[in-house]
Amino acid sequence: MAIIQQNTSNLARLANVLDLNANKESKYKRLKRFLKHAEIDYAVFASLMIAVLKPNGKYILALDRTEWKYGKVWVNILTLSVVFGNTSIPILWQTLNRKGNSTLAEKQEILNRYLKTFGVENILYFCADREFDGHEFVKYMDKNRVPFRLRLKVSMGITDKNGKLMKCGKLLRTLKPGENYKLRRARKYGGVKVYVEVERGRDSKESVVVISSEKSDKILMEYKRRWTIETLFQNLKSRGFEMEETHLTDAIKIDKLFGVLALGVAWAVKTGDLESYINPIEIKKNGRPQQSLFRLGCEIIQEVLVEVKRYSQVNIFEILRC
DSSP states (O other), X not given: OHHHHHTOOOHHHHHTTOOOSSOHHHHHHHHHHHHHHOOOOHHXXXXXXXXXXXXXXSEEEEEEEEEEEETTEEEEEEEEEEEETTEEEEEEEEEOOSSSOOOHHHHHHHHHXXXXXXOSTTEEEEEXXXXXXXXXXXXXXXXXXXXXXXXXXXXXXXXXXXXXXXXXXXXXXXXXXXXXXEOSSOEEETTEEEEEEEEOOSSTTTOEEEEXXXXXXXXXXXXXXXXXXXXXXXXXXXXXXXXXXXXXXOHHHHHHHHXXXXXXXXXXXXHHHHHHHHSOOOBOTXXXXXXXXXXXXXXXXXXXXXXXXXXXXXXXXGGGOO
């Protein structure tokens, strides 16, 4: 509640508003003891996140990283999230405490944790950017029956229509910038049968090659749902809870704080979602909503916490009773 009320993850600022019968220094020490000593079962926590959200149907999963530097230490958090509307909600994560891409073992480990907790049957598809496009990772998902939509680097190898190996960039040669094309025949990527849709950009960085584990008329559109995890990271950081302002560098402590922030995001987004059913959010001329579900939910929760006149019919505490 303090994090949502203050829009910060800075422990010293949070200590100012904690409703505890103690002075500020004692409250600050209590926060630090929580991050050091509290034990969290992250599998149970992941189930709690799903119970709060109550998403409809099967889940779209998105995997990505967010990182920042504090002093000489890099904080790098690999995050698996469930897409919910125009944002996503983290359910599993791992602090890497180094700069750069995740390893194959780290990617497999976070998906293994998901599969152990929830199974594969409730996954509509898994989506991720070019960092997660390796042959071995695709083989892993194929072996575990995880449906996917993955963007590939144009330098990666894929078979042509005759089964010979070629670079993905060759699929874009006949297209003009802005044009997209869905290949009629399945190809092989790392020995795995995939379906492909491509879109040419102004250069290789903007060009998009997406592979799918199954036939679909909307491979590119489905892949682009991964952008919701970028919105999540904005909510956790600069546009929301300012996680990079914690000044924490210990991976265990960061994982615990991330869990609290994840629950805060889920609470706010679900509150905003319920409110939007009662009072739809106004759409601006550019087609974007006047306000995000996250921001709307935060404002409603803040109003309840400071006991101002409520205009929302949403029972914010009922959301957490699950």
